[in-house]
Amino acid sequence: xxxxVSGFINYSQQTVRAARYIGQGFTITLSHANRxxxxxxxxxxxxxxxxxxxxxxxxxxxxxxxxxVCVRVCPIDLPVxxxxxxxxxxxxxxxxxxxxxxxxxxxxxxxEYCPTNCLSMTEEYELSTYDRHELNYNQIALGRLPxxxxxxxxxxxxxxxxx
Amino acid sequence: MNSIxxxxxxxxxxxxxxxxxxNDLSNWSRLSSLWPLLYGTSCCFIEFASLIGxxxxxxxxxxxPRSSPRQADLILTAGTVTMKMAPSLVRLYEQMPxxxxxxxMGACTITxxxxxxxxxxxxxxxxxxxxxxxxxxxxxxxxxxxxxxxTKLRKKISREIYENQMSSQRENRCFTxxxxxxxxxxxxxxxxxxxxxxxxxxxxxxxxxxxF
Numbered sequence: 521x522x523x524x525v526s527g528f529i530n531y532s533q534q535t536v537r538a539a540r541y542i543g544q545g546f547t548i549t550l551s552h553a554n555r556x557x558x559x560x561x562x563x564x565x566x567x568x569x570x571x572x573x574x575x576x577x578x579x580x581x582x583x584x585x586x587x588x589v590c591v592r593v594c595p596i597d598l599p600v601x602x603x604x605x606x607x608x609x610x611x612x613x614x615x616x617x618x619x620x621x622x623x624x625x626x627x628x629x630x631x632e633y634c635p636t637n638c639l640s641m642t643e644e645y646e647l648s649t650y651d652r653h654e655l656n657y658n659q660i661a662l663g664r665l666p667x668x669x670x671x672x673x674x675x676x677x678x679x680x681x682x683x
Numbered sequence: 684m685n686s687i688x689x690x691x692x693x694x695x696x697x698x699x700x701x702x703x704x705x706n707d708l709s710n711w712s713r714l715s716s717l718w719p720l721l722y723g724t725s726c727c728f729i730e731f732a733s734l735i736g737x738x739x740x741x742x743x744x745x746x747x748p749r750s751s752p753r754q755a756d757l758i759l760t761a762g763t764v765t766m767k768m769a770p771s772l773v774r775l776y777e778q779m780p781x782x783x784x785x786x787x788m789g790a791c792t793i794t795x796x797x798x799x800x801x802x803x804x805x806x807x808x809x810x811x812x813x814x815x816x817x818x819x820x821x822x823x824x825x826x827x828x829x830x831x832x833x834t835k836l837r838k839k840i841s842r843e844i845y846e847n848q849m850s851s852q853r854e855n856r857c858f859t860x861x862x863x864x865x866x867x868x869x870x871x872x873x874x875x876x877x878x879x880x881x882x883x884x885x886x887x888x889x890x891x892x893x894x895f
Binding site: 563 | 810819
């Protein structure tokens, strides 16, 4: 008799506990139902890149002194610096400069070490092409400035705040 | 879907008849259900996997990740392709049904990237193994950049003509023909540095074919 009563009490306690757990689970589900969708509709909405985002490299031809520091600090010696020594002005004159973005790993060492700050990172990342030889950017392609996402009025920008 | 409205578009599409060709219809059905193969090896796949999640939801584009190559249309070669992985990748590609598309994702699969200089095991560019449609640089690319590459691939598919596609798929299966390499004469003539060193009389009479 006593065993039966204690078993009944035990069973009712388990039922109450199970109901509480189910309730807890459903409150979490219901609180998620209140949230807004997190999907970014990419071509129409874009996330503003973070401040130190490493995108395509921008290059200023006139600032470059052809010191080849960018080649030395590059892990794969990637930038092609084509210069000619002008003996009358005792300076190296830069003829061509190119970076192949099919090989570049966007580590930013060249930007870090450039003595004249002629290299910089942009926030451009949509670089995909149909031909891999189009990824080899010369100094003219490297000197183009991308359109900022904020200035493009057809795109809604989204700022994501990280805690 | 998006809150930006185009008032011009609404006026023209009202009560209109859609006229199309069979070629355009098949292209449209292809591009709107590109099923990618769940393939990827290293850090690029982490970025690719974030596309499956809810923030960069790529089901919006009709991309449903497939685990079997027999159901896939698209392979995003994410991550470094080593010489050990290369036969598996080619086999996966060959198991995919026609039409099939390849996006080379990341610097490692375009040219070898960071490993292109002195690695003994990396394949220098996945286009040495399989024909690549879109090259997507980055190390690794942003998830948005992957969506951008998919958009460009969709643009390419929408311009396809059926007969051209069938003829191009029969030949040149292994190499992309777009490489603008200049084929010069072979430098392996066997006569090295003749202008620098004096000529030994015995070696010059042996024809170079006997060495190989």
